[in-house]
Amino acid sequence: MDRLTPLLTQFTLRAGVFYTGNICGVHDFREDSMRGHIHLVRRGAAKMIGASGEVISITEPTILFLPRPDTHRLIADDQAGADVVCGTIQFGGGGSNPISDSLPNVVLVALAALPGVEALLRLMLDEAFSEQCGSQAALDRLCEVLMIRLLRHCIDQGLTQSGTLAGLADSRLAKALTAMHADPARNWELTEMADLAGMSRARFAARFREVTGETPVDYLASWRVMAAQRLLKQGLQLKHVAYDVGYGSAGALSRVFVRKLGSTPAAWLKGQQQR
DSSP: OOSSHHHHHHSOEEEEEEEEEEEOEEEEEOOOSSOEEEEEEEESOEEEEOTTOOEEEEOSSEEEEESSOOSEEEEEOTTTOEEEEEEEEEETTSSSOHHHHTSOSOEEEEGGGSTTHHHHHHHHHHHHTOOSTTHHHHHHHHHHHHHHHHHHHHHHHTOOOSHHHHHHHSTTHHHHHHHHHHOTTSOOOHHHHHHHHTSOHHHHHHHHHHHHSSOHHHHHHHHHHHHHHHHHHTTOOHHHHHHHTTOSSHHHHHHHHHHHHSSOHHHHHHHHHHO
């Protein structure tokens, strides 16, 4: 069962590596409301200080991922420094999304916990210091692979706080969630979802809300609206989008759209185009 691919199809992962090399001293990063920040410390010691003053000390090769980064800084020794890779991570159009919203403010994972990642890092370093054409594009794609490895680890190890990834980390709920993600237009009944999870209706509904923070019906509606957003941005007409995501009419989708997002599909799309 592939739990991640439907998510990454809906919310396209894009990475942008903006620095690879040695850092010394203090390096500040601004708050970013549209993208996550990833800092990979491959060699040397470093500290990250957050906006509220919290300090994270890094003493071994580590990936530091901030899904919703506030202002923060990296500090390395003035003499020895630290070898790092720094980049931005964006899911879909950026901003709030079920992937980053499911993770804690800081994800800290030792590279030793990610099997096979050393080979990936060697490729990244080769591209970083290469003068070959396309090296930046290759470096960005390799960072995306690294991010998929990290998300896989977060799901497998339960490094989630709620929401979609927390649901996918639950072996029973994951079966129902994956099916809903793959076919949101289906007329899903609670009994059918519970059967996929191998649970009673009552137990499934309670467990689903406990883990994801939403009822199964509300979660499905949210997923359908997010699928509709992607299709609308592609230029499809509202009446066709409504049918594709499981609603019988444009009016039915519009009502759910307003309930979930506070605006009509037309108003939301206009705001996206203006942005």
